[in-house]
Amino acid sequence: MLKLVQLAALLLILSTITSIPMLMAQSQPMPSAPIPAQILAAKKVFISNSGDDDLTIPHQLHAPTLTYNQFYADIKTWGKYELTSSPADADVVFEIQSYDSPAGLHVHLTILDPKTRITLWSLTQPVEGGSRAATARKNFDDAMNTLVSDLKKLLAGSQ
Numbered sequence: 001m002l003k004l005v006q007l008a009a010l011l012l013i014l015s016t017i018t019s020i021p022m023l024m025a026q027s028q029p030m031p032s033a034p035i036p037a038q039i040l041a042a043k044k045v046f047i048s049n050s051g052d053d054d055l056t057i058p059h060q061l062h063a064p065t066l067t068y069n070q071f072y073a074d075i076k077t078w079g080k081y082e083l084t085s086s087p088a089d090a091d092v093v094f095e096i097q098s099y100d101s102p103a104g105l106h107v108h109l110t111i112l113d114p115k116t117r118i119t120l121w122s123l124t125q126p127v128e129g130g131s132r133a134a135t136a137r138k139n140f141d142d143a144m145n146t147l148v149s150d151l152k153k154l155l156a157g158s159q
Contacts, residue, residue: 035154036120039092039111045081046090046114047072050097066140067098067107074148080155087114102128107140108145123150 049068075094076083084090094110098105105127111120127143131137 024081026063035157038113039120040155040157042082042091043082044090045075046087047075048087048095048112050095050108050110052098067096067144070141070144071096071107071109071148074144078148078152090114092120098127107143109147109151121148121154123154125150137141 006142037047047068049065052065052067071094072083075081087093091114093114095110095112096107097110098107100106103126107127108122108124110122112118113120125143125147130139
């Protein structure tokens with residue numbers, strides 16, 4: 001019995017000693033990767049509708065351009081950017097879309113370089129489901145507000 005107690009004590013001491021380096025590594029913050037300067041310096045934006053049809057928007061809403069229209073209105077109301085009518089006149093392109101996946105509906109923003117079409121950054125926000133039209137619309141609006149809020153945080157360097 002004494003040997004069993006000693007073995008248990010030894011195992012406890014060894015597990016404590018081996019977990020200390022892991023705890024120390026977790027306490028040190030991971031450095032943030034830089035946000036592309038082009039995103040931070042952008043003044044002019046073109047908003048591209050990358051798609052949302054009746055299959056991706058909850059059937060209660062029946063609005064095939066809801067994601068684009070809502071995002072466009074939110075960015076215009078924010079007032080940070082001059083919205084252009086052509087990607088050639090923009091510093092960056094905001095490509096907005098909604099899509100359905102096994103995990104549910106999502107709104108997705110891709111920030112692109114207008115000249116190369118290279119993705120500079122992307123943000124995705126899930127949309128909670130809702131069985132009533134009013135609930136579905138509220139959940140969609142909440143997701144869109146969170147997506148725009150995430151964009152603002154990115155620009156503030158706190159993403």
